[in-house]
Amino acid sequence: MDRVPIIKIGKYLLAAIQADVQDNVAVALQEDLAARIIAAGSRLVLLDISGLQIVDSFIGRMIGDTAGIVKLLDAEVIVVGMQPAVAITLVELGLTLSGVRTALNVESALAMAGIRDRN
Amino acid sequence: MAASERVTVALRTQEDVVLLRHRVREQAVGLKFSLLEQTKIVTAASELGRNVLTYGGAGEAIIEACMKNGRYGLTLTFIDHGPGIPNVEDAMRPGFSTGGGLGLGLAGTRRLVDEFELRSEVGKGTIVRIVRWK
Amino acid sequence: MTSNPLVTPVPLVRAKYETILESWIAEQRRSATARPDLISDSDRARQSSEVLSTLLEGLDSGSLDVSGPAWEHMRATLRGISLSRGRLGFSPTETVLFILSLKEPLFDSLQELDPSDRAEAILELNKLVDRFTLFTSEVYQQGREEVILRQQQEVLELSTPVVRLWQGILTLPLIGTLDSERTQVVMESLLQAIVDTGSTIAIIDITGVQTVDTKVAQHLIQTVAAARLMGADCMISGIRPQIAQTIIHLGITLPDIVTKATLADAFLAALDRLGRRVVATDTESAAGR
Numbered sequence: 001m002d003r004v005p006i007i008k009i010g011k012y013l014l015a016a017i018q019a020d021v022q023d024n025v026a027v028a029l030q031e032d033l034a035a036r037i038i039a040a041g042s043r044l045v046l047l048d049i050s051g052l053q054i055v056d057s058f059i060g061r062m063i064g065d066t067a068g069i070v071k072l073l074d075a076e077v078i079v080v081g082m083q084p085a086v087a088i089t090l091v092e093l094g095l096t097l098s099g100v101r102t103a104l105n106v107e108s109a110l111a112m113a114g115i116r117d118r119n
Numbered sequence: 120m121a122a123s124e125r126v127t128v129a130l131r132t133q134e135d136v137v138l139l140r141h142r143v144r145e146q147a148v149g150l151k152f153s154l155l156e157q158t159k160i161v162t163a164a165s166e167l168g169r170n171v172l173t174y175g176g177a178g179e180a181i182i183e184a185c186m187k188n189g190r191y192g193l194t195l196t197f198i199d200h201g202p203g204i205p206n207v208e209d210a211m212r213p214g215f216s217t218g219g220g221l222g223l224g225l226a227g228t229r230r231l232v233d234e235f236e237l238r239s240e241v242g243k244g245t246i247v248r249i250v251r252w253k
Numbered sequence: 254m255t256s257n258p259l260v261t262p263v264p265l266v267r268a269k270y271e272t273i274l275e276s277w278i279a280e281q282r283r284s285a286t287a288r289p290d291l292i293s294d295s296d297r298a299r300q301s302s303e304v305l306s307t308l309l310e311g312l313d314s315g316s317l318d319v320s321g322p323a324w325e326h327m328r329a330t331l332r333g334i335s336l337s338r339g340r341l342g343f344s345p346t347e348t349v350l351f352i353l354s355l356k357e358p359l360f361d362s363l364q365e366l367d368p369s370d371r372a373e374a375i376l377e378l379n380k381l382v383d384r385f386t387l388f389t390s391e392v393y394q395q396g397r398e399e400v401i402l403r404q405q406q407e408v409l410e411l412s413t414p415v416v417r418l419w420q421g422i423l424t425l426p427l428i429g430t431l432d433s434e435r436t437q438v439v440m441e442s443l444l445q446a447i448v449d450t451g452s453t454i455a456i457i458d459i460t461g462v463q464t465v466d467t468k469v470a471q472h473l474i475q476t477v478a479a480a481r482l483m484g485a486d487c488m489i490s491g492i493r494p495q496i497a498q499t500i501i502h503l504g505i506t507l508p509d510i511v512t513k514a515t516l517a518d519a520f521l522a523a524l525d526r527l528g529r530r531v532v533a534t535d536t537e538s539a540a541g542r
Contacts, residue, residue, distance in 0.1 A: 020140065022133045054140060054158065056165040057224045080484070084444035085158035087479035093162065093227035096482075103484040104451050155441060188329065189336030189396070 004029045006036050012113070013040065014106070016048035026062045030069050043075045044113050046106060050081030060095045067100045078102065078109040125183040128168075130199075136168040139180050143195065146182050150191050150253055159231040160193060160251045166228045167197045167247050175199025175245060185250065192233075192252040200244035207239055257315040258373040259381070262363050267309060269362040274298075274305055276358040284354065286347040292338075303330050304355070317377070319384045328388065335389045339396040348393050352386045415446040415455075422523045423452040424516065428461035433468045440476040444483065453485045454523045458516045460491030470505045477510055488512065490519035 004025060006015045013036055015029065033045060047066065049055070055063075067077040079102045090097070103109035126146065128139045143164040147157040164180065171178040178199030185194045204210050211225050229235040234250035266273065278301050281287055292300075307327040314323035331352070338348045359378060363371050416424050425443045447455055457473065459465070465473075477487040488511040492500075500507070513519040524530060 020137050022137070054161050054165060056162050056169070057227070058165075058169055082483045084441065084448060084479065084483065085155045087444065087482040088155060088441070088475070089158050089162050089231065090482055091475050091478045092159070092230045093166075093224070094230070095227070101484075102482060104448065104453060108451065108453060108484060186333050186337065189333045191337065 003032065006032055008036065008040055008042070011042060012044040012046060012110075013037065013042045014046045014048060016051060018051040020054070021059070021062070026059075030062075030066050033066065034069060034073060037070065037073045037075050045070050045075060045077045046109050047077055047079045048081050048106070049079055049086075050083065052086060053083065055082075055086045055090060055095075057093065057095060060090065060093075060097060064097060064100060076101065076113070078112065080104070080106055080109050125181055128180045128182070129177075130168055130171045130179055130197075131177045133172070136165060136172065139168045140165055143182055143193070146184065146193055147251075150184060150193060152193070152251075152253060156251065156253070160195070160249075163228045163231040163249055163251075164195055166224050167195070167249070170224075170247075171197050171199045171201075174204075175201030178244075187252075190252050192250050194248065194250045197247045198244065203241040203243055203245055204237075204239040205241050207237060211237075258370070258377040259312050259317065260315045261370050262366065262374045262378065263309065263312050265365060266312065266359070266362055270305065270309070273358045273362050274302060276361070277301055277305070277355050280354045280358060281351065284350065286344075286350050288343060288347055291341045291343060300334050300351075304334070304352070308355075317381070319381065319388065327385065331385060331389050332392050335392040336396040339393050340400065345390060345393050349386055349390050352382065352389050356382055415443055417450055417452070418456070418520055419524065419527075419529075421452050421527055422454045422456065422520065423447065423450060424456040424458055424520075426458045426461060426516075430463050431465070431469045433472065436469050436472045440472055443476065444479055447480060447483060447485045454526060455480060455485060455487045456516065456519045456523060457487055457489050458491045458519070459489065459496065460493070460516065462491075462496065465496050465499055467503050467505065470500060470503070470507075474505075474507065474510075477508075488519045488522065490514070490516045 002025065004015050004017055004021065006013055006029075008014075013033065015033065017029075021029070036042065037045065047063065049063075052059070063077075063079060067079075070077045077100065079097070079100055081104070082102060101112065103112055126142050128142055129135060130139065140161050143161050144157060147160050152160065168180055171180070176199065178197065178201070181194075181196040181198070183194045183196075185192045211229070225237070228249075232249040232251045234248075236248040237245070238247075239245040278298055281297060281301070282289075304327075307330045311324045311327045316323035318324070319328070334351070335348055338351070356379065359382075360375050363374055366374060414426075416426065418424050423443070423446055425439070425446075427439065443455055443457070446452070457476075473489070480487050489507070490513040492512055492514065511519075511522060513522060521531065
């Protein structure tokens with residue numbers, strides 16, 4: 001996988017990480033997201049990790065960093081579709097992904113963001 | 120179907136870690152580990168494989184099926200000839216890090232496996248051996 | 254002891270180790286019970302080699318007591334092989350024939366001994382192999398019994414249903430005594446159900462649970478943490494006074510988990526979180542009741 005594709009759907013951006021991402025692909029994703037957020041004026045990025053069977057501390061850090069970068073651009077990341085085996089393993093690894101919001105699927109994520117906007 | 124004998128994966132680049140994950144997954148599937156057990160052992164392999172690259176420079180991983188008292192298991196051994204770990208106790212403490220970030224992650228990795236053994240000598244290198252029983 | 258019939262053949266067996274091993278493996282492969290579908294060539298070779306080398310070890314001791322310490326290693330090896338073959342699907346006969354087929358190559362290797370030594374050695378070796386065959390058979394039996402027990406357990410687990418109370422709300426009613434292994438399996442299926450149904454709230458109801466120990470509590474806490482990582486949340490309902498006491502006395506802290514006395518309370522709380530509540534359909538008939 002060379003670059004993670006980013007799709008713009010209405011007001012939000014969606015990026016689906018299909019498989020193991022190398023360092024350079026991860027950095028490229030962060031750069032692309034930053035550029036697209038500014039270009040599209042998006043406030044919400046959905047990071048779909050339903051295709052990730054393995055999330056180790058490197059990927060965990062990458063997700064955390066991505067959320068941090070996006071936040072600095074006044075937008076938000078919601079991580080979507082984490083697999084049960086991955087979640088259980090992360091808990092055991094002690095990786096909390098604190099500061100990163102998660103949702104079961106795109107629908108819940110949008111509901112979360114929607115509800116937030118109403119306030 | 121029984122798993123095959125030992126598989127050695129050279130660890131020199133990022134791609135090698137990806138290959139390592141696949142090989143470990145293959146062996147775990149062969150031993151009929153459940154999806155969750157597979158996830159844990161592959162994740163542990165990924166952590167330790169990355170450590171070899173980051174802290175050891177380069178090295179190798181050996182994947183071997185094993186058996187004890189009627190139970191099948193998977194043994195992974197990570198070897199590097201890097202600078203070694205000066206203070207193993209510190210390194211094993213949760214949250215310990217010499218570089219930026221989450222550090223060696225050894226404490227967490229240890230929780231994913233049934234047996235964990237680390238031997239390191241400054242200037243010589245490090246060997247980490249983990250076992251996950253079925 | 255000048256001539257222990259078990260010890261006399263040892264140097265010969267050791268010298269002809271490779272030959273014996275090869276012809277034993279060949280014998281196994283030739284047999285109708287070889288089952289190459291269940292065991293790979295390399296595993297067969299490894300198992301045979303283990304048995305032969307531990308046999309040699311035991312013979313060296315000269316002990317005829319197969320249940321004694323001298324034959325500990327052999328017993329452990331046979332136990333491992335028997336259990337794994339049982340699990341792989343080998344029949345009892347197939348498993349036992351594995352050991353029995355060692356006799357011929359073993360006895361063949363003793364040609365060079367003088368006839369009376371040879372006769373004695375074969376007699377004793379024969380007894381020994383027979384005893385180990387019986388041992389292997391017993392272990393196989395025990396192994397099968399354990400498998401059946403575990404299968405029964407699994408059926409029990411599968412019969413712990415995850416119930417969908419409402420759109421977005423699941424409940425997992427746990428019943429009976431929870432052991433660590435069962436709890437783990439059940440929790441995994443709850444997390445999978447969360448993904449499958451897209452439910453954001455799971456109520457773990459422990460009304461029917463007798464006791465909760467530290468390990469089980471830990472699994473519960475980890476399951477809640479995992480659910481949260483996935484984007485859902487859990488509540489625990491049905492905590493009986495004894496269980497509440499046990500939890501406090503064990504020093505277990507439930508991190509930020511909503512707990513309710515009854516499933517009904519939890520359900521209402523869950524509905525509330527989803528922005529819903531229960532209302533009477535008709536105020537008049539409600540008053541009339």
